[in-house]
Amino acid sequence: MLRNSFIFLDRVSKRGEQKIWEQGIHHWQDFLEAKKVDGISNSLKPVHDAKLNQLRKQVIKDNHEEIAKLMPKNEHWRLYNEFKDEACFLDIETSGYYGDVTVLGMSDGYDTKMFVRGINLEKNIVQKELKKYKALVTFNGSSFDLPVLNRYFNLDFPQIHIDLRWACKRIDLTGGLKKIEREMKIKRAEEVQNVSGEDAVLLWRQWRKTGNKKYLDLLIQYNEEDILNLKPLAEKVIPKVWENVRFNKKI
Structure with missing residues (x-):
């Protein structure tokens, strides 16, 4: 669930997350490798890439406190697994x-x-x-x-x-x-x-x-x-x- 989630990215709503998945972008790596994502401006894409990489590093470090801060509180259920x-x-x-x-x-x-x-x-x-x-x-x-x-x-x-x-x-x-x-x-x-x-x-x-x-x-x-x-x-x-x-x- 966590690595398939994009809801923590700025200005990405629940519907926006659905639109990302509908483009065949199902995993963080898919997003990072995509040159363009429909619905996300060219100026915002590098910002999202940076935040994805930031969260990915915290996951590798097993830094639960930083992960808790980066993920919206009402979406913490995605971290259960x-x-x-x-x-x-x-x-x-x-x-x-x-x-x-x-x-x-x-x-x-x-x-x-x-x-x-x-x-x-x-x-x-x-x-x-x-x-x-x-x-x-x-x-x-x-x-x-x-x-x-x-x-x-x-x-x-x-x-x-x-x-x-x-x-x-x-x-x-x-x-x-x-x-x-x-x-x-x-x-x-x-x-x-x-x-x-x-x-x-x-x-x-x-x-x-x-x-x-x-x-x-x-x-x-x-x-x-x-x-x-x-x-x-x-x-x-x-x-x-x-x-x-x-x-x-x-x-």
Whole structure:
């Protein structure tokens, strides 16, 4: 996907990218070797060539921070295949909408690490863990998880960020994560199948009020299901988004 993309070039719209592909220019190298590209002026072609070469160098260097800057944020989903093996699937729980962070879950797609307020949810620990990853994958993280973590810990996120909520919307999958999981036939553990975000707030309050670990364990399991299900969701959704974009099924 990445090396077939031209959307990051100045003044190249989604329709403009389609026009480039329609000329048989499917790869960065095709573009660089073309003396002329219809729809792109002779004066702009060298500018685009320079930007393509700039991004290509950053890809060779595996410089995810520069790649994240060069690619429009709403197109970071195109970077998934390139960075999925170095991605962190992330989700938080809070004490209320935009309240304090109570649980932070991170997964590399296989193993999970859980951070709980009052136990191990500390800025230096979280920061150290985040530095291991070149990409973050969330659901609604651009509107919720990352801004809340930024406010709570004053953290910056230089990583590539793929927000699956907006990737899903491109193929008409709307609503919350659990609703979309059901539509995509992604299952949850039976114990937390009917637990909602509102329930997660109540579980935290019960844990703090009673000290009964069953409430905390259920909350952690709920969060863990969120992060573990982000990977299969990405694997199902992103190829469909690319197919729609690449073959002009929906612009």
